[in-house]
Amino acid sequence: MPAEITRKIHARLIKSSQTVAVAESCTGGGLSSLLTSLPGSSNYFLLGLVTYSNKAKTKLLNIPDRTIKKYGAVSRQVAMLMASGVRKKINADFGLSITGIAGPSGGTPAKPVGTVYICLSKKDGNICRKFNFRGSRREIRKGSTQKALQLLCAHLPR
Amino acid sequence: MPAEITRKIHARLIKSSQTVAVAESCTGGGLSSLLTSLPGSSNYFLLGLVTYSNKAKTKLLNIPDRTIKKYGAVSRQVAMLMASGVRKKINADFGLSITGIAGPSGGTPAKPVGTVYICLSKKDGNICRKFNFRGSRREIRKGSTQKALQLLCAHLPR
Numbered sequence: 001m002p003a004e005i006t007r008k009i010h011a012r013l014i015k016s017s018q019t020v021a022v023a024e025s026c027t028g029g030g031l032s033s034l035l036t037s038l039p040g041s042s043n044y045f046l047l048g049l050v051t052y053s054n055k056a057k058t059k060l061l062n063i064p065d066r067t068i069k070k071y072g073a074v075s076r077q078v079a080m081l082m083a084s085g086v087r088k089k090i091n092a093d094f095g096l097s098i099t100g101i102a103g104p105s106g107g108t109p110a111k112p113v114g115t116v117y118i119c120l121s122k123k124d125g126n127i128c129r130k131f132n133f134r135g136s137r138r139e140i141r142k143g144s145t146q147k148a149l150q151l152l153c154a155h156l157p158r
Numbered sequence: 159m160p161a162e163i164t165r166k167i168h169a170r171l172i173k174s175s176q177t178v179a180v181a182e183s184c185t186g187g188g189l190s191s192l193l194t195s196l197p198g199s200s201n202y203f204l205l206g207l208v209t210y211s212n213k214a215k216t217k218l219l220n221i222p223d224r225t226i227k228k229y230g231a232v233s234r235q236v237a238m239l240m241a242s243g244v245r246k247k248i249n250a251d252f253g254l255s256i257t258g259i260a261g262p263s264g265g266t267p268a269k270p271v272g273t274v275y276i277c278l279s280k281k282d283g284n285i286c287r288k289f290n291f292r293g294s295r296r297e298i299r300k301g302s303t304q305k306a307l308q309l310l311c312a313h314l315p316r
Contacts, residue, residue: 022187022208027191028191028193028199028203028206029180029187029189029194030187030191031187032187032190032208032210033186033187033188033191035186036186036187036208036210037186039260039261039262039263040263041186045186045208045210045211046210046211046213046214047207047209047210047211047213047217047218048186048187048208048210049205049206049207049208050180050187050190050203050205050206052190052200052203052205052206053200053203053204053205055204055205055248056205056248059205060205060218060247089217089218090211090213090214090217102197104197105198
């Protein structure tokens with residue numbers, strides 16, 4: 001399933017000569033790994049940031065400490081800044097971000113384990129989605145990367 | 159196999175309160191993904207950079223263009239600068255880097271497909287290894303992440 005969508009993204013990005021950059025947290029590099037799995041991915045994959053710690057989010061993506069404190073690292077606001085930040089950092093056409101709680105710990109009543117924000121940043125605006133995944137850490141990470149790939153694919157010219 | 163070594167690294171980093179940061183090229187995020195696969199990895203995994211393009215290597219890790227031109231992106235020199243660069247960027251105890259040719263294209267007689275440099279940067283020095291992997295793109299990527307994990311593990315206090 002991820003292989004098929006990766007192939008579709010690959011073909012569409014090559015055809016449209018567009019580029020992508022990724023900033024991910026709870027998926028820990030899994031999204032970048034899928035987007036670079038096919039030969040020739042260097043044509044469109046410019047950069048992946050695994051900003052796992054808050055320090056990395058602040059330092060690499062210039063996300064203000066106060067934003068992380070106010071909304072939490074797992075929030076629409078931070079997901080948006082991750083996506084637009086990585087896009088601008090390397091001047092890519094698309095920025096794709098994932099931030100969430102893969103568990104098994106780290107959940108709260110307001111944001112239980114499985115809460116994941118996925119954001120796509122384009123030059124003309126951002127799209128952000130909230131998901132509530134169930135299952136193990138591994139399943140939540142896998143579900144998150146799949147949804148992120150689907151979000152990107154849906155916004156690429158056929 | 160990667161799961162077992164990941165568990166070993168996890169235990170040793172937690173026990174010694176040490177941290178790690180990763181800069182990877184041909185493995186595209188796979189190394190970061192393994193190092194964040196276990197719950198609690200946020201205690202030691204600070205940052206992962208998937209500097210797939212030369213532009214990313216220059217921009218994120220300040221690797222001079224002339225160094226990449228002189229030695230090639232797949233070289234001991236660049237691997238070293240990736241490992242020390244990412245370590246210093248986030249002030250981690252260890253910096254771990256992979257740069258190589260996963261193929262199927264991109265090989266040359268001097269550096270055939272499967273040529274991979276893996277480097278570990280510590281505060282007191284760097285260790286760099288050259289590998290010549292055989293097999294598919296997937297196998298080369300997998301072999302590279304395993305060897306990188308082994309290099310890190312061997313330098314962690316038991």
